[in-house]
Amino acid sequence: MSATAEATAHAISPGAAVFSPVGEAVIDCRLEKVFYGDFLAVRNSNVPIEKGKITGFIGPSGCGKSTVLRSLNRMNDLIPSFRFEGHVKYHGQDVYGKKVDPVVVRRYIGMVFQQPNPFSMSIYDNVAFGLRLNRYKGNVEERVQKALERAALWKEVKDKLNKSGLSLSGGQQQRLCIARAIATEPDVLLMDEPCSALDPIATRQVEQLMLELKERYTVALVTHNMQQATRVADTTAFFGVDISEGGRTGYLVEMGETRRIFEDPQEELTKQYVSGEFS
Numbered sequence: 001m002s003a004t005a006e007a008t009a010h011a012i013s014p015g016a017a018v019f020s021p022v023g024e025a026v027i028d029c030r031l032e033k034v035f036y037g038d039f040l041a042v043r044n045s046n047v048p049i050e051k052g053k054i055t056g057f058i059g060p061s062g063c064g065k066s067t068v069l070r071s072l073n074r075m076n077d078l079i080p081s082f083r084f085e086g087h088v089k090y091h092g093q094d095v096y097g098k099k100v101d102p103v104v105v106r107r108y109i110g111m112v113f114q115q116p117n118p119f120s121m122s123i124y125d126n127v128a129f130g131l132r133l134n135r136y137k138g139n140v141e142e143r144v145q146k147a148l149e150r151a152a153l154w155k156e157v158k159d160k161l162n163k164s165g166l167s168l169s170g171g172q173q174q175r176l177c178i179a180r181a182i183a184t185e186p187d188v189l190l191m192d193e194p195c196s197a198l199d200p201i202a203t204r205q206v207e208q209l210m211l212e213l214k215e216r217y218t219v220a221l222v223t224h225n226m227q228q229a230t231r232v233a234d235t236t237a238f239f240g241v242d243i244s245e246g247g248r249t250g251y252l253v254e255m256g257e258t259r260r261i262f263e264d265p266q267e268e269l270t271k272q273y274v275s276g277e278f279s
Protein backbone atom coordinates (compact mmCIF):
# COMPACT_ATOMS: atom_id res chain seq x y z
CA MET A 1 0.00 0.00 0.00
CA SER A 2 1.36 3.43 -0.88
CA ALA A 3 1.91 5.96 1.91
CA THR A 4 -0.99 8.07 0.67
CA ALA A 5 -3.36 5.12 0.39
CA GLU A 6 -2.34 3.96 3.83
CA ALA A 7 -2.92 7.44 5.27
CA THR A 8 -6.37 7.47 3.70
CA ALA A 9 -7.10 4.04 5.13
CA HIS A 10 -6.19 5.33 8.55
CA ALA A 11 -8.23 8.45 7.98
CA ILE A 12 -11.37 6.36 7.53
CA SER A 13 -10.77 3.95 10.40
CA PRO A 14 -13.75 4.02 12.77
CA GLY A 15 -11.99 5.43 15.82
CA ALA A 16 -8.77 5.71 17.72
CA ALA A 17 -7.18 3.15 19.99
CA VAL A 18 -8.39 3.82 23.51
CA PHE A 19 -5.88 5.72 25.61
CA SER A 20 -5.83 5.05 29.36
CA PRO A 21 -3.99 7.64 31.41
CA VAL A 22 -1.53 6.40 34.02
CA GLY A 23 -2.97 8.67 36.70
CA GLU A 24 -6.50 9.69 37.63
CA ALA A 25 -8.62 11.11 34.81
CA VAL A 26 -10.33 14.27 36.06
CA ILE A 27 -12.46 14.29 32.94
CA ASP A 28 -13.62 11.16 31.17
CA CYS A 29 -14.74 12.38 27.75
CA ARG A 30 -16.44 9.87 25.44
CA LEU A 31 -17.60 11.70 22.43
CA GLU A 32 -19.78 9.63 20.12
CA LYS A 33 -21.18 12.27 17.80
CA VAL A 34 -21.06 16.04 17.87
CA PHE A 35 -23.21 17.95 15.40
CA TYR A 36 -23.66 21.53 14.33
CA GLY A 37 -27.11 21.26 12.76
CA ASP A 38 -26.88 18.31 10.33
CA PHE A 39 -23.10 18.53 10.11
CA LEU A 40 -21.25 15.76 11.97
CA ALA A 41 -18.24 17.72 13.24
CA VAL A 42 -16.59 15.09 15.49
CA ARG A 43 -17.15 11.38 16.12
CA ASN A 44 -15.82 8.42 18.12
CA SER A 45 -13.29 10.14 20.31
CA ASN A 46 -12.38 9.12 23.84
CA VAL A 47 -10.30 11.89 25.33
CA PRO A 48 -9.49 11.42 29.02
CA ILE A 49 -7.92 14.44 30.74
CA GLU A 50 -5.41 13.39 33.37
CA LYS A 51 -5.17 15.18 36.70
CA GLY A 52 -2.25 17.57 37.18
CA LYS A 53 -1.09 17.22 33.59
CA ILE A 54 -1.22 19.36 30.47
CA THR A 55 -3.07 17.57 27.67
CA GLY A 56 -2.42 19.11 24.25
CA PHE A 57 -4.85 18.81 21.31
CA ILE A 58 -3.19 19.00 17.90
CA GLY A 59 -4.31 18.36 14.33
CA PRO A 60 -5.12 20.05 11.03
CA SER A 61 -7.55 22.92 10.76
CA GLY A 62 -11.18 21.87 11.16
CA CYS A 63 -10.48 18.50 12.82
CA GLY A 64 -12.56 19.51 15.83
CA LYS A 65 -9.96 20.41 18.46
CA SER A 66 -11.90 23.46 19.69
CA THR A 67 -15.22 21.62 19.44
CA VAL A 68 -13.92 18.85 21.70
CA LEU A 69 -12.34 21.33 24.13
CA ARG A 70 -15.50 23.43 24.33
CA SER A 71 -17.60 20.29 24.87
CA LEU A 72 -15.73 19.65 28.10
CA ASN A 73 -17.32 22.58 29.98
CA ARG A 74 -20.50 22.95 27.89
CA MET A 75 -19.25 26.14 26.28
CA ASN A 76 -20.81 24.86 23.03
CA ASP A 77 -24.25 25.06 24.67
CA LEU A 78 -24.17 28.71 23.64
CA ILE A 79 -24.40 27.59 19.97
CA PRO A 80 -28.06 26.73 19.21
CA SER A 81 -27.23 24.18 16.45
CA PHE A 82 -24.82 22.24 18.69
CA ARG A 83 -25.82 18.66 19.59
CA PHE A 84 -23.79 16.25 21.66
CA GLU A 85 -23.98 12.44 21.95
CA GLY A 86 -21.77 10.69 24.45
CA HIS A 87 -20.73 11.75 27.91
CA VAL A 88 -18.30 14.04 29.66
CA LYS A 89 -17.80 12.92 33.24
CA TYR A 90 -16.09 15.29 35.63
CA HIS A 91 -14.96 13.29 38.68
CA GLY A 92 -17.59 10.72 37.67
CA GLN A 93 -20.47 13.21 37.26
CA ASP A 94 -21.96 13.71 33.81
CA VAL A 95 -21.69 17.42 33.02
CA TYR A 96 -24.50 16.96 30.45
CA GLY A 97 -26.81 15.52 33.15
CA LYS A 98 -30.33 16.96 33.11
CA LYS A 99 -30.07 18.77 36.44
CA VAL A 100 -26.56 20.13 35.91
CA ASP A 101 -26.18 23.91 35.67
CA PRO A 102 -23.58 24.80 32.97
CA VAL A 103 -22.57 27.92 34.94
CA VAL A 104 -21.53 25.67 37.80
CA VAL A 105 -19.68 23.36 35.36
CA ARG A 106 -17.69 26.37 34.10
CA ARG A 107 -16.90 27.38 37.68
CA TYR A 108 -14.95 24.10 38.02
CA ILE A 109 -13.78 23.85 34.41
CA GLY A 110 -12.65 27.34 33.42
CA MET A 111 -11.69 28.62 29.99
CA VAL A 112 -9.14 30.91 28.36
CA PHE A 113 -9.76 31.92 24.75
CA GLN A 114 -7.64 32.50 21.67
CA GLN A 115 -7.97 36.28 21.63
CA PRO A 116 -7.24 37.96 24.96
CA ASN A 117 -10.71 39.27 25.85
CA PRO A 118 -10.56 41.37 29.00
CA PHE A 119 -13.82 43.10 29.82
CA SER A 120 -14.00 46.86 29.45
CA MET A 121 -13.52 47.43 33.16
CA SER A 122 -10.62 47.84 35.59
CA ILE A 123 -7.91 45.22 36.01
CA TYR A 124 -9.24 44.56 39.51
CA ASP A 125 -12.86 44.19 38.39
CA ASN A 126 -11.84 41.85 35.57
CA VAL A 127 -10.35 39.42 38.07
CA ALA A 128 -13.16 39.91 40.64
CA PHE A 129 -15.84 39.36 37.97
CA GLY A 130 -16.23 35.58 38.36
CA LEU A 131 -16.09 35.83 42.14
CA ARG A 132 -19.00 38.27 42.13
CA LEU A 133 -20.90 36.15 39.59
CA ASN A 134 -20.52 33.19 41.92
CA ARG A 135 -21.45 35.32 44.96
CA TYR A 136 -18.12 34.64 46.64
CA LYS A 137 -18.42 35.43 50.35
CA GLY A 138 -14.72 35.50 51.28
CA ASN A 139 -12.07 38.21 50.94
CA VAL A 140 -12.30 39.32 47.28
CA GLU A 141 -9.23 41.56 47.49
CA GLU A 142 -7.09 38.68 48.72
CA ARG A 143 -8.38 36.37 45.97
CA VAL A 144 -7.74 38.98 43.27
CA GLN A 145 -4.15 39.44 44.43
CA LYS A 146 -3.56 35.69 44.62
CA ALA A 147 -4.96 35.13 41.12
CA LEU A 148 -2.79 37.92 39.68
CA GLU A 149 0.26 36.48 41.45
CA ARG A 150 -0.44 32.99 40.09
CA ALA A 151 -0.89 34.47 36.63
CA ALA A 152 2.56 36.12 36.98
CA LEU A 153 1.03 39.57 36.50
CA TRP A 154 0.82 41.03 40.01
CA LYS A 155 4.17 42.83 39.96
CA GLU A 156 3.32 44.53 36.67
CA VAL A 157 -0.15 45.74 37.69
CA LYS A 158 -0.22 46.10 41.47
CA ASP A 159 0.09 49.89 41.27
CA LYS A 160 -2.58 50.33 38.61
CA LEU A 161 -5.40 47.98 39.55
CA ASN A 162 -7.98 50.67 38.75
CA LYS A 163 -6.70 51.12 35.18
CA SER A 164 -8.67 49.49 32.38
CA GLY A 165 -7.78 45.89 31.52
CA LEU A 166 -7.77 47.05 27.90
CA SER A 167 -4.79 49.35 28.61
CA LEU A 168 -2.46 46.33 29.00
CA SER A 169 -0.29 44.78 26.28
CA GLY A 170 -1.57 41.66 24.45
CA GLY A 171 0.53 39.29 26.56
CA GLN A 172 -0.51 41.04 29.79
CA GLN A 173 -4.16 40.93 28.68
CA GLN A 174 -3.91 37.17 28.16
CA ARG A 175 -2.34 36.74 31.61
CA LEU A 176 -5.17 38.92 32.99
CA CYS A 177 -7.68 36.55 31.36
CA ILE A 178 -5.84 33.63 32.96
CA ALA A 179 -6.04 35.43 36.33
CA ARG A 180 -9.76 35.97 35.75
CA ALA A 181 -10.19 32.27 34.96
CA ILE A 182 -8.28 31.05 38.02
CA ALA A 183 -9.73 33.57 40.53
CA THR A 184 -12.68 31.25 41.15
CA GLU A 185 -10.23 28.40 41.84
CA PRO A 186 -11.29 26.06 39.03
CA ASP A 187 -10.01 22.53 38.98
CA VAL A 188 -9.44 22.34 35.23
CA LEU A 189 -8.39 25.08 32.84
CA LEU A 190 -9.26 24.80 29.15
CA MET A 191 -7.01 26.91 26.92
CA ASP A 192 -7.97 27.38 23.27
CA GLU A 193 -4.86 28.51 21.39
CA PRO A 194 -4.03 31.01 24.14
CA CYS A 195 -0.84 32.19 22.42
CA SER A 196 -1.99 32.54 18.84
CA ALA A 197 -2.39 36.31 19.11
CA LEU A 198 0.85 36.83 21.07
CA ASP A 199 4.42 37.65 20.05
CA PRO A 200 7.19 35.10 20.78
CA ILE A 201 8.21 36.72 24.10
CA ALA A 202 4.65 36.87 25.42
CA THR A 203 4.14 33.31 24.13
CA ARG A 204 7.10 32.06 26.16
CA GLN A 205 5.76 33.83 29.26
CA VAL A 206 2.35 32.19 28.88
CA GLU A 207 3.97 28.79 28.22
CA GLN A 208 6.07 29.18 31.37
CA LEU A 209 2.90 30.14 33.22
CA MET A 210 1.13 26.98 31.98
CA LEU A 211 3.94 24.88 33.40
CA GLU A 212 3.54 26.64 36.76
CA LEU A 213 -0.26 26.38 36.67
CA LYS A 214 -0.21 22.62 36.22
CA GLU A 215 1.16 22.31 39.77
CA ARG A 216 -2.29 23.43 40.90
CA TYR A 217 -4.67 22.90 37.98
CA THR A 218 -5.27 20.36 35.26
CA VAL A 219 -4.86 21.93 31.83
CA ALA A 220 -6.24 21.02 28.39
CA LEU A 221 -4.68 23.03 25.58
CA VAL A 222 -5.57 23.42 21.90
CA THR A 223 -2.55 24.46 19.89
CA HIS A 224 -1.67 24.85 16.23
CA ASN A 225 1.95 24.97 17.18
CA MET A 226 3.55 21.53 17.39
CA GLN A 227 6.65 22.94 19.09
CA GLN A 228 4.41 24.37 21.76
CA ALA A 229 2.87 20.94 22.33
CA THR A 230 6.34 19.41 22.73
CA ARG A 231 7.39 22.20 25.10
CA VAL A 232 4.44 22.09 27.47
CA ALA A 233 2.13 19.11 26.96
CA ASP A 234 2.62 15.92 28.98
CA THR A 235 0.04 14.09 26.89
CA THR A 236 -0.91 14.82 23.30
CA ALA A 237 -4.11 13.97 21.46
CA PHE A 238 -3.85 14.05 17.67
CA PHE A 239 -7.08 14.55 15.73
CA GLY A 240 -7.59 13.90 12.02
CA VAL A 241 -10.32 14.60 9.49
CA ASP A 242 -12.38 11.79 7.97
CA ILE A 243 -13.49 12.65 4.45
CA SER A 244 -14.79 9.16 3.58
CA GLU A 245 -18.49 10.08 3.79
CA GLY A 246 -18.07 13.21 1.71
CA GLY A 247 -18.02 15.49 4.76
CA ARG A 248 -15.18 16.56 6.99
CA THR A 249 -15.60 14.86 10.33
CA GLY A 250 -12.95 15.12 13.03
CA TYR A 251 -11.92 12.18 15.18
CA LEU A 252 -9.17 11.23 17.59
CA VAL A 253 -6.45 9.35 15.70
CA GLU A 254 -4.03 8.74 18.54
CA MET A 255 -3.33 9.91 22.07
CA GLY A 256 -0.40 9.27 24.37
CA GLU A 257 2.65 10.64 26.11
CA THR A 258 3.83 13.65 24.10
CA ARG A 259 7.33 12.32 23.48
CA ARG A 260 5.94 9.05 22.14
CA ILE A 261 3.42 10.77 19.88
CA PHE A 262 6.20 12.86 18.32
CA GLU A 263 9.03 10.31 18.32
CA ASP A 264 7.27 6.97 17.96
CA PRO A 265 3.70 7.45 16.70
CA GLN A 266 1.71 4.25 16.24
CA GLU A 267 -0.48 5.55 13.43
CA GLU A 268 0.80 6.39 9.95
CA LEU A 269 -1.36 9.52 9.86
CA THR A 270 0.17 10.80 13.09
CA LYS A 271 3.64 10.12 11.71
CA GLN A 272 2.87 12.13 8.58
CA TYR A 273 1.41 15.02 10.56
CA VAL A 274 4.18 15.35 13.15
CA SER A 275 6.83 15.11 10.43
CA GLY A 276 5.16 18.03 8.65
CA GLU A 277 3.94 16.08 5.59
CA PHE A 278 0.59 17.89 5.87
CA SER A 279 -0.83 20.61 8.06
Ligand SMILES: Nc1ncnc2c1ncn2[C@@H]1O[C@H](COP(=O)(O)OP(=O)(O)OP(=O)(O)O)[C@@H](O)[C@H]1O
Nearest residue numbers: 036041060061062063064065066067068079248250
Ligand atom coordinates in the same frame (compact mmCIF):
# COMPACT_ATOMS: atom_id res chain seq x y z
N1 LIG B 1 -20.56 27.29 15.43
C1 LIG B 1 -20.38 26.44 14.42
N2 LIG B 1 -21.36 26.22 13.51
C2 LIG B 1 -21.19 25.35 12.48
N3 LIG B 1 -20.04 24.67 12.25
C3 LIG B 1 -19.03 24.87 13.12
C4 LIG B 1 -19.14 25.76 14.24
N4 LIG B 1 -17.96 25.75 14.91
C5 LIG B 1 -17.16 24.89 14.25
N5 LIG B 1 -17.80 24.37 13.19
C6 LIG B 1 -17.25 23.39 12.24
O1 LIG B 1 -16.88 22.23 12.96
C7 LIG B 1 -15.64 21.71 12.46
C8 LIG B 1 -14.64 21.66 13.59
O2 LIG B 1 -14.32 23.00 13.95
P1 LIG B 1 -13.30 23.33 15.13
O3 LIG B 1 -13.23 24.81 15.26
O4 LIG B 1 -13.68 22.55 16.31
O5 LIG B 1 -11.97 22.73 14.53
P2 LIG B 1 -10.45 23.05 14.94
O6 LIG B 1 -9.69 21.80 14.76
O7 LIG B 1 -10.41 23.69 16.27
O8 LIG B 1 -10.09 24.10 13.79
P3 LIG B 1 -8.97 25.24 13.75
O9 LIG B 1 -7.68 24.56 14.03
O10 LIG B 1 -9.07 25.76 12.35
O11 LIG B 1 -9.35 26.25 14.79
C9 LIG B 1 -15.23 22.61 11.31
O12 LIG B 1 -15.66 22.02 10.10
C10 LIG B 1 -15.98 23.89 11.58
O13 LIG B 1 -16.27 24.58 10.37
